[in-house]
Amino acid sequence: MNPDARIQAVTERIRARSRDSRAAYLAEIDAARGRGPLRRTLSCTNLAHGFAACPAGDKLALRSGPQPNIAIVSAYNDLLSAHQPLEAYPAWIKEAAREAGAVAQFAGGVPAMCDGVTQGQDGMELSLFSRDTIALATAVALTHNLFDATLCLGVCDKIVPGLLIGALRFGHLPTIFVPGGPMVSGLSNDAKAEVRKRFAQGLAGRDELLESESQSYHSPGTCTFYGTANSNQMLMEIMGLHLPGSAFVNPGTPLREALTREAARRVARLTALGDEYTPIGHVIDERAIVNGIVGLLATGGSTNHTLHLVAIARAAGIRIDWNDFSDLSDAVPLLARVYPNGKADVNHFHAAGGMGFLIRELLGAGLLHGDVLTVAGPGLARYAEEPWLDGDRLAWRDAPAESGDDSVLRPAAAPFAADGGLKLLHGNLGRAVIKTSAVAGKHRVIEAPARVFNGQEAVIAAFEAGELEHDVVVVVVGQGPRANGMPELHHLTPALSVLLDRGYRVALLTDGRMSGASGKVPAAIHVTPEVLSGGPLGKVRDGDRIRLDSTSGELVALVDPETWAGRELRLPDVSAHQHGLGRELFAGFRRLAHGAEQGGGIFFADV
Incomplete structure (x- = not known):
């Protein structure tokens, strides 16, 4: 189905506005594509430094073989509940890469601060700038030029935009984003908000407030309200940078581990050394950016992305502005109510049909560009599927035909509101x-x-x-x-x-x-x-x-x-x-x- 005329008009406006800058960007990244493993451009001394600490098998592959080398760039720390699960990922990724005939190296870590900890504190004044710091750190990790693909491990507010800005400046490299998933549901968001209001009025003490907050933020995983962190995960999915259905699978589950391992195997097949070369600079084009804005509007996502998506687009040579957001909002209905736009959390959203249901509805209504390039292959239709474990085998099936809870997630024919708000x-x-x-x-x-x-x-x-x-x-x-x-x-x-x-x-x-x-x-x-x-x-x-x-x-x-x-x-x-x-x-x-x-x-x- 062709996109709605209003969606197409905004896309064409962005394309015209970005013509020169996008062409310059594509020329840069196409020139950076190697004709063999990129590490072969290094001198012997360079390369020896690059594999000196590797296990013998990986060292041999990097020294003489044609195997792709995958960079792991991670925001792991165990201060952030959302990023604590990432500790286990590099070992899984390295093992899966070897199974796929590739090598994976931990190329670099990026800083990751928690807005929940710094909210209302002086440290919050570094929060927005941490995004660009993360982009710089991503560039430092990848500038060794040893790598044929990238896996970006990150979840929260400025972290995913920073990783993506950095990765787009290495737009010749295939890149998959690997999420951690939300913590299981705790105290309801409405109950938490009521205690906060009572505390503001002096009707609740600090002990009651701390207990309420502790019951809300209680385990490894992303906070469960639909703020910037979970809006990030929605964006990575609808823009084609996740494996389909990856966004909201809880950490510590067999399915979460299986998706992480599959990301390593998949990105190994997307390098310039194979037949499915899929550089991130071609995945993120004007259509993907519009799809991201549409997803943000259809779900009532974070206002922070009126900054972040602009910065992300500019990293790919694309110019968007707030007129584009506003005009798309007039065309895109609100299909999800997740706190603070409703009572549910992201686990309820996922259980009601989640991203697969949402994307299928938006595609069917002509509100998304379906002809985009994604890390799962050409076209967005694969993202109307959800992952599951068939025994020990990772597989995908169609997302539910109907919403499991129409107080949380609705079809495009019966939205919560006619516009994206x-x-x-x-x-x-x-x-x-x-x-x-x-x-x-x-x-x-x-x-x-x-x-x-x-x-x-x-x-x-x-x-x-x-x-x-x-x-x-x-x-x-x-x-x-x-x-x-x-x-x-x-x-x-x-x-x-x-x-x-x-x-x-x-x-x-x-x-x-x-x-x-x-x-x-x-x-x-x-x-x-x-x-x-x-x-x-x-x-x-x-x-x-x-x-x-x-x-x-x-x-x-x-x-x-x-x-x-x-x-x-x-x-x-x-x-x-x-x-x-x-x-x-x-x-x-x-x-x-x-x-x-x-x-x-x-x-x-x-x-």
């Missing part, structure tokens, strides 16, 4: 995005007086002092990439949710990020230009009436135009955010950072 806002305050898929209809349009703050700590202090007991647009400035690294402001969610529950008309407006877990409070985020770069959000004063209309896309300060034009721009004092917890090491990142709509990173200014 991600809108572009613009006006005299700049450009912003808002996620409306979890916002009640009565809160889609907010007009209220502003209260301006320079950080989330000041907002919480005002809430605790009872100063926000009225209709209010909470304006938090000085939170962009150049100001303080653009930390998530998810720490504000409990307090703002309490105000909303008390019947006030409440919204958040900021040049910072919210979170993959942003929910029912209307939040106009990522305002660009940021205030430190001269953004007009710095003109807002306490008491100005702000209109935030997610139906019309309007974001305006209702101030007399002459007064507004003559008003001084107040730049935030960011001196407190320059030092401590390593922030001084990232001064160069802050100076180089692009705006949020350009991806918020330090690379590809001219793409």
